[in-house]
Amino acid sequence: MKRQYFPTTTTFTLLWLAAILAPIVTLPPISGDENDQYTKCGVLFNCGSLTGIDYPFSAQDRPEECGHPGLKLACENNTATILINNLKYRVLELDQKAQILKIARSDLSQNPCTEELKNTTLDWGLFEYASSYMNLTFLYGCPSLGVMVPYQFDCPVKGIAERSGYVELGVGAPLSGFCHVSFVVPVSYPSLVNFTDLVQLEELVAKGFEVRYKVDSGACRECRNSRGRCGWDVTGKRFACFCSDQSAAESKTCAATVVGAAGSYSSRAPTATVAPSASGTYALMFNRVINFICLRKMAVYYNIRLRITLTNTKIYVGHVN
Template sequence: MHPKFSQSSLLFSLILFLLSHHFPCSLCLDDFHHSNCTSLFEFECRHDLGKIEYPFWVYGHQPEYCGHPLFKLYCEVEHAIIEIKSRKYKVLSINPKSQILRIVTMEVLPREHIVCPQSPLMDSTPFNYTTHVEMVAFTLTYDCSSIGDHPGAYDFSCTMNDSLHQAYLARNLSVATELQSRCEYSAIIHEFPVLVLELEGLVNGSSDDVEEVLREGFEVQWTADNAICKECVGSGGTCGYNTTSNKSCCLCRDKPYPNKCSSMYPSSPLLLFSSSIPIVFISSLCSLCWFFC
């Protein structure tokens, strides 16, 4: 048998096979929603936060449908920022497995004097404080004589309206109220989250720096359509967000779906192609044998 004749017959058989079989379009080209969000973005803004996964997304680097709108991250003056109820927080760490985010208010970032604390607002948000957080109170004094030492209170200085004030971190509201009664002008910040571990260091004397306790931030745990995302990923898709319906969705190889990918489209086209390769060769060989017989 002539080599050139054999090769041309084989090629002809392959072409006949491919023309006589229909393959889903997703096997040739992924839907752009899916391909744009499948590759996790490595977010580095002064320090590495690791790979960003849904519900988070990075503004300027990923399309907005890759994440939930309340979980938008961006880099500002070398700080990774998330906004919660219009307030900016620096992101210190993200733990996707435990779904815990550690953040710190921008007011207490390192500077000569920190800005006096304001209570974070987490109500009606997808964030809840973790069990590693304890709520403390602050008493801010104005033009007041020295209060002196008080058990359960730790003094520090902070600025408000460009004025420097003496302030006290109080373990509970009753201590903060007592400190307030000793001064003619004062204000109380009723609830402010700090890490239990950092607060214990302040109490047992291993740390006397209130500013450092504040700069370590606090932890919140998030929830964002976990059941839908689990079903989506199990079907071979990646979780995304429908900005028209304002709901989570499943980004699949052929198109986005509300909850999970269609069973008509395999999660990996390579598997289908690899399983089809023997069929191609068998079909070609059979065609050649029939031709020569």
Template sequence: MHPNLFPTITLFLIIVTITLIHCPTSLRAVNDKYLTCEAPFDCGNLENLNYPFWASNRPNYCGHPSFQLNCSSNVPQINITTMNYRVLEIINSSQTLRVSRTDYLDTICPAAFVNTTIDNNLFSYTTSGDTNLTLYYNCRTPLAGLPNLVSFQFNCSINSSTNFINYYTQSSQNFSAISNYIGACNYWVNIPVLQSAFPTTATYDAVIAAIDSGFMLEWNANNSQCDACLKAGGLCGSDPNTSTFACHCTKGTFASGCSTESTSKHPFLLSYILISFLI
């Protein structure tokens, strides 16, 4: 090899080595899942959504398996323990969402009398700001001589023929305390509502407005794992095969955090091979 070429080759090899050490991610394609989940998405009137939520226009591996949103209408919906809820608001900073029951949309006479249920492994009621509104259905005794416990009496048409006497009250008022006055009621349903929206007037519209305003839930979707993933520069998601948490990073998808392993493990070995080839 000509001796005058050695400085040029040496300089070239130094540049190659530095590039391999400092710019490993430029030598390979970025993880497809990372690219797909990087941009937030919209669902109905909700904008800039991300993990743990996903929808038909966003792959399930970008979110938590139990946080699929139905975006087919202007009001997004989520299913929790087989019950559909309207999603009125999502607050990522506090990991809370405001929801209301779809079976009570613009009515307090639903097709079935079912208490509000949530998955306690994933959701919890907020510690403040919510209260329960209780609706009593099919009560045998009309409102008469009733102390100031029940706020409102209303009628529901069952099977389009029978009118039942029904009441609502705040659930802190014990049912046993009023049963002597209104008689046994066949059904009663607890519905969380915002304390600030609890009806102050005894009208049908006021009760509907309170229910439609929804209530707050806190979510727990592998929150601590997601925090660690974000700090490592990754994006939170899940493994569609195992339904477990996954951290999507630029270099791949991992069970926790992002790998710090260099793309090129042996840059100096590569330089040695190049020198041997050129000498």
């Protein structure tokens, strides 16, 4: 049998009808122009005195793909907060250029009575102290000394009869052996000047201390220089560069080429090769099957003997001699 293509009126009619009836499946556009992460990570975090905050921080309007998992901000009563090792801190200042946070424990912002009887422990893989500091030891459930001391307070502790509490400079406090609970809080060393009573102690703790977050800023700089937006690969647990015309750059930069020290761009427009998705491939094959069925049905209707061959790329229509 010899496959032939014939320009008969009937054949053209069949092909025309098939072209009209077959595309019942609408293929999704194969395009990378719309990028959800790129758009969402363009939203900046603003809360109180903190404005214009972006990577490496995520927040309510900045999903987890927009920042390091250990640097998630929240806004409560117009005050920015951050969780570090399950302890909440108020973010007093944030210098993104120097990568320095000034934080203070939220539970000790008003008075030394707290239910969070935990040491102030940082995630040392992500943070380090940025300036000189000194630890204060808070002691709870202590017996009364019978004399007034500068840093004494009264706080009930669940399950403990003794209510007296004390604060001592440094760690390894002499009174710790007589008290039920103790924990350490760092404070800025310069703030210790004129520290004499409990009122100043509360102010001292409220002023917080500085930490530096250890995130590679160079990778983000390269991404921004290529007109990308910095983010986080949640699955791969690593830095990601989101581009306007593709889901994420395989490298740290987008398709635009950076030239010159000033960070200017080449005139070549960014390009991206986007492969069809699995759903698009299946829909395309289904479309071809519908074409195949329509042609067969019409051949029977017109009583025409056709040889119709369906391949991965084409539908061949030939007359059978």
